[in-house]
Amino acid sequence: MTKRKAMIAPLLATTVFSASVVVAQVNSDSEADLDPADWTEKETGIPVTDKLTIEKCGTCHAPDDKGNLSRISWIRATPEGWSQAIKRMVKLNGLSISPQEARGVVKYLGTWHGLSPEEAKPVMYLTERRILDETIIPNEAVQHGCASCHAFAQPMSSRRSRREWGLLQNLHKALYSQADFQMSQPAEGHPEPEDSAEKPITRGEVALDWLSKEANLHSKTWTDWRPRIRAPKLAGTWVLSGKLRGQGRFVGEMTIAPAGNDFTTTTTLRSLETGQTMTRSGKGLVYAGYSWRGTSNGGTQPARPDAMTGTLRETMWFAPDQSSAEGRWYWGDYHEFGLDMTMTRVTGGPVLAAVAPLGVKTGAKATQLHIYGASLPADLSADDLDFGGGVTVRKVSVLSPSEAVATVDVSPDAIVGLHDVALNGTVLPKALPVYGTVDYMKVTPETALAHLGGIKYGKGYEQFEATAWSKGPDGKTGTDDDFPIMPVDVDWEMKEFPTVTYDNDIKYVGTLDASGFFTPNVEGPNPERRFSRNNYGEVWIVATAKTLKNKDGKPMSAQAYLVTTVPAYKRWDQPEVSQ
Numbered sequence: 001m002t003k004r005k006a007m008i009a010p011l012l013a014t015t016v017f018s019a020s021v022v023v024a025q026v027n028s029d030s031e032a033d034l035d036p037a038d039w040t041e042k043e044t045g046i047p048v049t050d051k052l053t054i055e056k057c058g059t060c061h062a063p064d065d066k067g068n069l070s071r072i073s074w075i076r077a078t079p080e081g082w083s084q085a086i087k088r089m090v091k092l093n094g095l096s097i098s099p100q101e102a103r104g105v106v107k108y109l110g111t112w113h114g115l116s117p118e119e120a121k122p123v124m125y126l127t128e129r130r131i132l133d134e135t136i137i138p139n140e141a142v143q144h145g146c147a148s149c150h151a152f153a154q155p156m157s158s159r160r161s162r163r164e165w166g167l168l169q170n171l172h173k174a175l176y177s178q179a180d181f182q183m184s185q186p187a188e189g190h191p192e193p194e195d196s197a198e199k200p201i202t203r204g205e206v207a208l209d210w211l212s213k214e215a216n217l218h219s220k221t222w223t224d225w226r227p228r229i230r231a232p233k234l235a236g237t238w239v240l241s242g243k244l245r246g247q248g249r250f251v252g253e254m255t256i257a258p259a260g261n262d263f264t265t266t267t268t269l270r271s272l273e274t275g276q277t278m279t280r281s282g283k284g285l286v287y288a289g290y291s292w293r294g295t296s297n298g299g300t301q302p303a304r305p306d307a308m309t310g311t312l313r314e315t316m317w318f319a320p321d322q323s324s325a326e327g328r329w330y331w332g333d334y335h336e337f338g339l340d341m342t343m344t345r346v347t348g349g350p351v352l353a354a355v356a357p358l359g360v361k362t363g364a365k366a367t368q369l370h371i372y373g374a375s376l377p378a379d380l381s382a383d384d385l386d387f388g389g390g391v392t393v394r395k396v397s398v399l400s401p402s403e404a405v406a407t408v409d410v411s412p413d414a415i416v417g418l419h420d421v422a423l424n425g426t427v428l429p430k431a432l433p434v435y436g437t438v439d440y441m442k443v444t445p446e447t448a449l450a451h452l453g454g455i456k457y458g459k460g461y462e463q464f465e466a467t468a469w470s471k472g473p474d475g476k477t478g479t480d481d482d483f484p485i486m487p488v489d490v491d492w493e494m495k496e497f498p499t500v501t502y503d504n505d506i507k508y509v510g511t512l513d514a515s516g517f518f519t520p521n522v523e524g525p526n527p528e529r530r531f532s533r534n535n536y537g538e539v540w541i542v543a544t545a546k547t548l549k550n551k552d553g554k555p556m557s558a559q560a561y562l563v564t565t566v567p568a569y570k571r572w573d574q575p576e577v578s579q
Contacts, residue, residue, distance in 0.1 A: 036166025043161040043217055045073030050108040056097050057105070060089075071167075072113070074217060077158040078120065079110035079287045080127055107261075110287035115159065116225035117290045117320050126153035128315045128328035129335035131449070141187035142210055145203030148182050155211060159219060162212040169204055183207070225320075232286040233322060234263060237346040239374045241353040242329070242339040245444065246306070246463035246516055248273035248487065251353050251372040253402075254343065259283065267296060269308075272356045272372075284314060292316035292325065305461055306337050306517065316343065323347075333458030334451060334568070346374045352428035355421050359433045359468070359486035363412040366394070369432070371404045371421070380404055386422040387432055390414025410434060416470060418483050433485045439471040440550075441488055443543050443560040450510065450564045452523040452535050457567035464516035464560060466490040466543040488556075490543040492516050497538040497561065502530065505537025509564040512541065520564050536565050 047067030048054055054069070061069040068074075077085070083106045089095035097105070114120075125132055137143045137152045146155055160168065172179035183204030186192070190201045240252040252269035267280040282296025294314035302310040313335075316327035323345050330338035344351050351374040360367050369387075377384070378401075382393040390411040398404045418430035444465050451460025466488040472481030492514060494506050508529055510520040518541070524534035538561070545556040 036163055036170060039163045039166065041074060041161060041163050043074060043163075046076070046113055046217075048073060049112070050105070052101060053105050053108050056095065056101060057089075060093065060095075071164070072109075074161040074164045075158060076113050076115060076160075076217065076222065077109070078115060078123075078127065079106055079291065079293065081158050082106045082109040082113070107285070107287060110291070111229060111289070112226075114288045114291070115157070116219070116221040117288075117317070118221040118225075119159065119219065120157075120288075120291060121317055123153040123156045124315070124317050124327065126151055126157060129313075129330050129338065130328065131336075131445075138210055138214070139189060139206070141189060141203045141206040144185070144188065145183050145207040146211075149176070149178065156215060159215050159217050159222070160211070161217045162208070164217075165208055165211045165215075169208060228320065229289050232289055232318070234286065234318075237374070238325075238343045239346055239351045239353045240267070240269065240341060240343055241372075242269070242341040244308070244337070244339045245465045247271070247308075249354060249356065250339065251402075253346075253374070256284075261285070263294075265294065265296060272354065272370075278308065280312070282312075282314070286318070289322070290318040290320060292318060292327070296329075305332060305459070306463060308339070312339075314341075316341070332461065333453070334460040336461055337463070348375060350375050350377065350423050350426045352421060352423060352426055352431075355428070355431045357486065359435060360391070360408070360410050362390070362410055362414045362416065362434065362436045364410045367408050367410065369406045369408055371406060371423075372402060373423075374402055376401050376404050376423075380423070382406070384424055386420075388415070388419035388434070391419065391432075391434065416473060417481070433470070433483060435470040435483075435485050437470070438468040438485060438548055438556070440469050440477055441490075441543065441545060441548065441556045441558040442467050442469055442484075443541060443558045446560050448518075448541070448560060448562045450518055450520045450562060451567050452510075452520050452564060453567045454520075454522045457523055457569070459520050460567075461520065462518040462562065464492070464512075464518065464541050464543070466516070466545070466558060468548065468556075488543070488548060489546045490516075491546060493542050493544075494562075495540040495542050495559075497540050499538055503533075503537060505539050505564075508535040509537040509539055509562075510535075516541075516543070518562065523567055534566055536563075538563050 045068035048069045049067065057072060058069055061072050063069055086097065086102050086105060090097065122136060134152050136156060137147055146152055169183060183202060185203050186200040187203045187206040192200055234256045235258050236256060238254045238256065240254055242250045249272045250269045251272060252267060254265055254267040257264050262283060262285040265282045265284060268277060270277045278298055280296040280298050282294055284292050284294025286292050292314065295311060296314060297311045298309035300309045310331060312329045312331050314329045316325040318325040325343040327341055328338045329341055354372045356370045376398055378398055380396050380398050382396050385393045385396060385406055387408060391414060392409045394407045394409060396404055396406050414434050416434055416436050419432040419434050421428040421431045444467065448462045450462045453459035468485040468488050470483055470485055471477050472479065472483055474481050492512050494512050496506055508521060508526065510518055512518050521535040525532045526535050541560045541562050543558050548556040550556050
């Protein structure tokens with residue numbers, strides 16, 4: 001699982017370090033018996049062509065006759081990775097570089113020595129500051145060798161030659177004794193050698209072999225992407241669709257305008273839950289033609305920590321054709337608040353962004369569905385809209401170029417599932433849940449982490465949300481065809497999670513309000529608590545539906561597990577490259 005510490009740990013796996021770090025030489029004819037510092041680099045480097053990068057980096061990273069700079073030409077990384085490398089060079093190796101120069105170097109390296117869109121997308125959750133269970137770890141040996149202290153997305157946010165992966169392992173061993181211990185342990189899933197004198201295969205060796213093959217310097221996607229890199233042409237109007245846990249869905253527009261080599265933005269968002277509209281202004285820059293890093297501000301001081309009126313950070317992945325984007329806008333001391341956002345370019349034709357309300361029941365008659373987007377035709381007719389099999393459009397009213405209302409009937413035999421919404425050739429995939437019954441309820445996040453604070457350290461909050469679910473066509477709970485239907489109005493409460501006798505965590509960890517918003521208590525120690533312990537603890541967050549009933553006629557309920565822990569007393573430097 002990606003722990004909270006994984007989001008604040010250093011980007012070790014995307015760091016360039018000076019070639020002088022590595023350890024002792026071993027005289028041997030076999031490279032397997034040599035330290036990676038003594039390996040011969042066999043792979044073709046990526047020449048560095050930027051004058052500023054050569055000027056600032058070329059003193060220590062020696063150039064060769066092919067235009068390569070040592071170390072740098074055999075690494076590709078995200079903008080955050082290159083930014084962290086420059087920070088390390090300043091702090092540890094005495095690099096003299098101004099913020100503006102550093103920004104220029106990061107922009108060059110993040111583009112021409114970066115990742116392809118296909119490589120970056122699976123690990124965007126790291127730069128989006130998401131907390132989730134990682135699914136990209138290939139085996140247990142690699143998990144313990146590379147992901148015991150930080151997210152596995154960190155090494156996978158870079159690509160390296162085999163020698164550079166070996167040198168990165170050396171860097172970890174030199175700086176962190178725990179890393180040395182983790183990597184030197186026998187690899188899980190590999191048999192012990194029959195000869196007791198023979199050393200077992202270690203986690204570090206398994207990880208090195210896997211990374212050298214699966215995260216190699218010259219991947220096919222990078223080879224294909226490099227000649228396609230072009231300047232981002234993002235100016236114009238974009239339709240937005242977003243969701244914030246606990247506050248529902250939002251639609252809106254963003255106008256992007258060029259500002260030198262970067263961009264300025266003006267954004268309007270409208271809540272589909274309350275109808276409230278807000279305006280934001282910001283700026284952004286793009287690396288490699290697809291990787292947006294931006295900030296925006298609503299202009300007023302937030303009245304509460306989850307309010308969207310303050311400064312938001314924007315991390316977006318643009319499709320290579322620059323027609324759409326997806327990502328997260330986030331804020332908070334622990335980046336715990338965030339809008340899941342999609343953007344679609346307005347080019348003159350209709351654009352579909354969202355449909356509300358969510359969830360239509362089979363057999364429903366004359367249900368009104370609001371369709372949000374841009375450039376909706378004034379003469380839109382029922383024949384132009386298609387909600388899939390079993391959903392019949394009776395009439396359509398166009399309220400504005402950005403909103404229309406369709407009146408639909410849903411057949412009792414309509415196929416349950418997530419239906420597409422189509423306006424002639426424009427499709428919004430899986431936008432309309434059609435369900436027969438509400439089969440169960442979920443609380444998200446199902447496991448959560450909050451941080452005590454408020455005296456010296458910032459609090460880490462948590463927002464819970466209850467959602468109705470269908471078991472899907474197979475009628476089995478917890479299978480791949482299950483789908484969410486709609487938010488559920490619930491009563492919230494905390495219940496004790498028994499771990500320590502008489503610890504009474506509910507009294508100390510914090511408070512849960514009527515909207516499912518958890519506010520942690522202050523950091524301790526607390527003299528009122530047994531043994532003057534801190535206010536940490538574990539509780540169940542329980543949601544009970546106000547109207548939904550289960551098959552026994554009782555209110556539906558669901559629960560989530562919450563750990564409230566101490567503040568992050570020490571945070572590793574993880575600079576942002578958009579400021």
